[in-house]
Amino acid sequence: MMVKAGEGRHTQLVLTKKRAKQQQRNTCTIATWQVGVDRTEVIKSNLNPVFSKVFTVDYYFEEVQKLRFEVYDIHGHCSIGSRDDDFLGGVEMTLGQIVAQKRITKGLFLKYGKYAGKSTVTVISEEISGNNGYVELSFCARKLDDKDLFSKSDPFLEIYRVNDDQSEQLVHRTEVIKNNLNPVWEPFKVSLSSLCCCEEKRKLRCLVWDYDSRGKHDFIGEFYATFEEMQKGIGGNKVQWDCVNPKYKLKKRNYKNSGFVILSDLKIHRVYSFLDYIMGGCQIHFTVAIDFTASNGDPRNSCSLHYINPYQPNEYLKALVAVGEICQDYDSDKRFSALGFGARIPPKYEFCIAE
Numbered sequence: 001m002m003v004k005a006g007e008g009r010h011t012q013l014v015l016t017k018k019r020a021k022q023q024q025r026n027t028c029t030i031a032t033w034q035v036g037v038d039r040t041e042v043i044k045s046n047l048n049p050v051f052s053k054v055f056t057v058d059y060y061f062e063e064v065q066k067l068r069f070e071v072y073d074i075h076g077h078c079s080i081g082s083r084d085d086d087f088l089g090g091v092e093m094t095l096g097q098i099v100a101q102k103r104i105t106k107g108l109f110l111k112y113g114k115y116a117g118k119s120t121v122t123v124i125s126e127e128i129s130g131n132n133g134y135v136e137l138s139f140c141a142r143k144l145d146d147k148d149l150f151s152k153s154d155p156f157l158e159i160y161r162v163n164d165d166q167s168e169q170l171v172h173r174t175e176v177i178k179n180n181l182n183p184v185w186e187p188f189k190v191s192l193s194s195l196c197c198c199e200e201k202r203k204l205r206c207l208v209w210d211y212d213s214r215g216k217h218d219f220i221g222e223f224y225a226t227f228e229e230m231q232k233g234i235g236g237n238k239v240q241w242d243c244v245n246p247k248y249k250l251k252k253r254n255y256k257n258s259g260f261v262i263l264s265d266l267k268i269h270r271v272y273s274f275l276d277y278i279m280g281g282c283q284i285h286f287t288v289a290i291d292f293t294a295s296n297g298d299p300r301n302s303c304s305l306h307y308i309n310p311y312q313p314n315e316y317l318k319a320l321v322a323v324g325e326i327c328q329d330y331d332s333d334k335r336f337s338a339l340g341f342g343a344r345i346p347p348k349y350e351f352c353i354a355e
Helices: 095-101 192-196 227-233 246-251 274-279 315-330
Strands: 002-005 010-012 014-018 026-032 035-039 056-059 066-073 086-094 103-109 115-124 134-142 155-162 168-173 188-191 203-210 218-226 239-242 260-269 287-291 337-345 350-354
Touching: 056 095, 066 095, 066 115, 086 095, 086 115, 095 103, 134 155, 134 192, 134 227, 155 192, 168 188, 188 192, 192 227, 218 227, 218 239, 227 239, 227 260, 287 315
Parallel strands: 002 056, 287 337
Antiparallel strands: 002 010, 014 115, 026 035, 026 066, 066 086, 086 103, 103 115, 134 188, 134 260, 155 168, 155 203, 203 218, 239 260, 337 350
C-alpha cells in the first residue's frame, strides 16, 4: 500500500496475514469505512501469505483517516464478499497509527467483535522520497533445475529489497510459468522508491521457486543484484546472474548453479511533477471571468457579492487577490486578462462581453 502525504511525502504499506487452521486461498482488502479502496492478489494454499500488492491512499496529517482491513478465503472468481467466500476477519486502524509505528500488527476480529483465533494482519509503512520515476523490467531464465518428477518445474520469481536493518521487503512476485525450465515472465513496472528507495547500490535479493499448488513451493535458487547492475540492461542489453542454491553449493563439489536469470530489458520512465514543469519554464497565465449580470444582485445592496463596500474589498475582489498573488509569480509578462459578462461599458453603457 503506497500512501501519499499532503506535503509530498509518501509511505508504503505491505499487508501480511497469519492463520493457524486449515489451508485456504487468501486475499486482503482495504476500505476507508464503507468505501472500498483496493484488494490484493489471491494467494493459494498458504496460511502465512505475504501480499505483493501495493495500496495507494492519500495521507493528510490534519485528518483522522480510518481504514478497515478485511481478509477473505476465496472460493470462486466473483467479487469479494460473495456468498461463496469466507470472511476470515477484519481490523480497523487509522492511517496515523500505521505511519507513526511504521510496522503494526493487530489481531483480526470476526463479526460481533469476536477474535478470529490467533489470526493477525501486519501492515508495514515506509516513507518514500519524492522521486516519481518507475522502471519496467523484463526477466527470463535459462536451464533452471527440474524439481518435478513427472514434469518440468513451474517457476516464478520474487524480488525483495534489503533494508538498512537487513530485513527484507517484497517488491514484486511474477506470475507462474507452467512446465518450463526456460521461462519468460511478463514485463512489470515498479517505482524506484519501492524497488531500491532510489538508491542504486541498495541490495536486491531475487529468489526463484518451483510453484506447488499446495503452497509448499520448492526453492530453485537465488542471486543478489543492485539497480546499478540492472541499468546495464537499458536498450535491450542483457544482464545475467547465476541462480544459486546455497545448500547445493556446500554439498556438491562440482556444483556451479541451478540455472541463469536474465534481465532482457529495462526501461526507465519518469513521471514529471508540477515543480518539474515550472522549473522547466512552464508559464501559468491568469485569466479572470466575472459575471456582471443582475443575477448577482444590486451592487449597492450589502447582500450582493458585487456589493461596493466603501471600507473593504468585496468577496469577488478578495478571491481575485488571493489567487492572483499566487499565480503572478509564474507569469513572466504580469499581464492578466479580465473577462466581463453582462457589463455596461461607458460611455453608452451597453451590455457586452468585454475583455
